[in-house]
Amino acid sequence: MLSSMRRGLIARWVYRRGGDMSLQIVWGYASKAVAQRLEHFAYESPKLGEYDVRVSVTHCGVCYSDIQAIDNYYDITTYPFVPGHEIVGYVTELGPAAIGLKKGDRVAIGWQARSCMRCEWCLSGEEQLCEDVENNGVWFPHGGFSSSVIADSRFAYPLPDAMPPEDAAVFMCAGITVFSPLRTYSADSSSKVGVIGVGGLGHLAIQFAHALGCEVTAFSSSPEKKEEALAFGADDFVLAGTKL
Secondary structure, three states: OOOHHHHHOOEEOOOOOOOOOOOOEEEEEEEOOOOOOOEEEEEEOOOOOOOEEEEEEEEEOOOHHHHHHHOOOOOOOOOOEOOOOOEEEEEEEEOOOOOOOOOOOEEEEOOEOOOOOOOHHHHOOOHHHOOOHHHOEOOOOOOOOEOEEEEEHHHOEEOOOOOOHHHHHHHHHHHHHHHHHHHHOOOOOOOEEEEEOOOOOHHHHHHHHHHOOOEEEEEEOOHHHHHHHHHHOOOEEEEOOOOO
């Protein structure tokens, strides 16, 4: 269940089954310079790498790090820049060594679309810490606010048929960010979990922790978030700045 705010920030794209992808022209929205508004942008689709898949985008969520990237907050953005890293779509083309997928599969892609597979982090199974991080993002060369993207097939994840695409898209960034620590620390019915903030990440953290059977306490500086937090599954609500 997504908050109305997150649902309102989902960009929807039309996927045309059986469409001609041979033209290899991608249509999207790009920022042409630092902090500029997005505008229509067309570019030639990059060639597939050995393990890559091309994915026709149907849905892409909006994350605040997209805004930061548009503003070049991390000093690594190149322009024109097409944001978007909470992606759902259909596989339309595969590289010669792509694995685990076939044409027509519905997949989700997060911010990481590849890794070097050679550095110490990749070799130890921690690809998210890959030393080549600047070139690993799905926005390299362009992201999900477009008609298609490419990604290493090992970073494109098949989706259950019953999962709504607008939910799956957000799970690929905000969702996985809060789900990962719950899995890492084996949260279960014996766990007490505190969630600080009932926003884009917090509202998902509450739902995940509740589903895992945890005792969940939500912390927020906004008293109006209490009703929402309890509806998402929090057992208790603490207004930040008050004494426990």
